[in-house]
Amino acid sequence: MVTVLFAAAPDLWPLYEAPLRTALAEAGLHDVTLCPNPAPDLTPEGVDYIVYAPHAGLRDFRPFTRARAVLSLWAGVEGIVDNPTLTQPLCRMVDGSLRQGMVEWVCGQVLRHHLGLDRLLAQQDGTWAPQVPPLAHARPIGILGLGELGQACGQALAGLGFPVTGWSRRAHDVPGLTCRHGAEGLATTLAGSAILVLLLPLTPATEGLLDATALTQLPRGAVLLNPGRGALIDDDALIAALDSGQIAHATLDVFRQEPLPPAHPFWAHPQVTVSPHVAAETRPESAARVIAENIRRSEAGEDLLHRVDRAAGY
Secondary structure (H helix, E strand, C coil), X not given: CEEEEEECCHHHHHHHHHHHHHHHHHCCCCCEEEEECCCCCCCHHHCCEEEECCCCCCCCCCCCCCCCEEEECCCCCCCCCCCCCCCCCEECCCCHHHHHHHHHHHXXXXXXXXXXXXXXXXXXXXXXXXXXXXXXXHCCEEEECCCHHHHHHHHHXXXXXXXXXXXXXXXXXXXXXXXXXXXXXXXXXXXXXXXXEECCCCCCCCCCCECHHHHHHCCCCEEEEECCCHHHECHHHHXXXXXXXXXXXXXXXXXXXXXCCCCCHHHHCCCEXXXXXXXXXXXXXXXXXXXXXXXXXXXXXXXXXXECCCCCCC
């Protein structure tokens, strides 16, 4: 008997229960007890796996002495990775549907700014004023973060003809992309990015990375897209850069506080588009298969997929 605790927001349980049961059965795991948190008849000592999402109320993992893994429903793990009570292996969510959603959002937003679609929508007044955009090869794109999502988005944009430079803390070699790393590589990437996409994990090393200094390293009039983590950006520095014209527009899908407070200046700023954290949502059907496969692997004595490096933070 394998016992799986679903420790996520209560409104997610009705969405995930059936897909999880189906995925577990398809993985050959038939003798499974699956229950939401809190489960009145279940003691922490009886739990083998925890399916986890932040804001679910579970912060102390010490009672789960039998748990063999904590399986995150989110790609980002900054809400749990530094929890001192977590001694079990932690796996982040790497899901094809999540990846596809991010690729579609990033490519759509890049093309929106590349083609000047906002200007066209604002110009429906009978004025015939053609402004032909450059072709993709003349619009260099920078991507900060070359993990699963960064590589997928970069290769999709390169496939459309954009020259793409990707930056990461550690060296990567990604077909179709120019890859840079380290402090010098970051400065070079920023200086060459007409459109910059942020897809870094949030760690102590990346928090506030896009500060006033970094923003001035971008070409004047650059566009910023952030579907990664809100705290990658210094909000005040970004507003100043927008006001000065250093940044032409920022399309933001993630924020330091979510939902974004109604009084936040991003809402009213004419050069900011607020996207309500929809770039890459975890889909229950596909995420359930990722969870089930990791439980199957663990039960078979195989290595877990997408295990988090606790020292690196992702």
